Amino acid sequence: MNESAYLQMFKDTDALLEGHFLLTSGKHSSKYLQCAKILQYPNLADAICKDLAKNFVGQEIDVVIGPAIGAIILSYELARQLNCRSIFAEREDGIMKLRRGFKIEEGEKVLVVEDVITTGGSVKEIIEIVKENGGEIVGVAGIVDRSGGKLDLGYPLKTLLTLEIETYEPDDCPLCREGIPIVKPGSRKMK
Template structure:
């Protein structure tokens, strides 16, 4: 699946939004990707998850973990494709944790998944929770890497789309300077 084909699917399913957005990282951007829109369409989301899973099929993945809530379905679909267990991390008193009885056995090979990476913050939090539980993170799979490949997580990162997007600190944002209000369409308010 080519990057252009993936972007066509993201446009068709309403994932790509244009305007002035405040990202989870606190930075600002002129477009946003709302992947919850994609997950409404299993016939579109499934092949994208399968394509990401295929990038790790030779790695012996035993567990797939994504952050709640945005990557729960993604983790499940990629785990299904790889024949692995699916779990999700969630914040407990502000700290990403594996809860609900999820257990990773010492040394199990874990793939961490996320819909979009800009700074890698959420992925790092999940990686820390996995490592604390005894798992060995062997890589990260993302639909879109907004960093242009600059995020370093210490493990291989594979994505369907790599973009070098401009993000701004709020005080340096040209859209703020124009008086255009920034919105936060995601699930976490920062």
């Protein structure tokens, strides 16, 4: 599929939300991409991960890892497509870490995944976990790059959809000035 087909998929599944949203980064936006609305359909998850997997054919990958909760399904399905292990990291006392007995062995080739990448904050936390455990990062994969292709994570980034969706600092948000109520739709609680 091409980018317009993926954008249509977001619209068809009501996964492209419009309003006033508080992003995990702390920034505000008038648009929010709720990938869980797409990934609830196994056939769509399969199609998405088949397309993402094409970017990594011929590369040795031992494990796919993503942050809980948003990237668990994506990590699992992409690992299934790549015939390797799938794990996820999750927050404990506000710190992203491996739990549930998950491990990354020294020298394992690791693909980092995230559903939507805006500032790359969660991805950077996962990258640090991989490095601390001696894994070797092959690349980063995601469904959507909200940075418009401007984000540099230090590793090859492959996404299916690149969008430039404006974000605002909380103290300079036109949506706040208009008095539009703000919503925090993601899985991560803000401090």
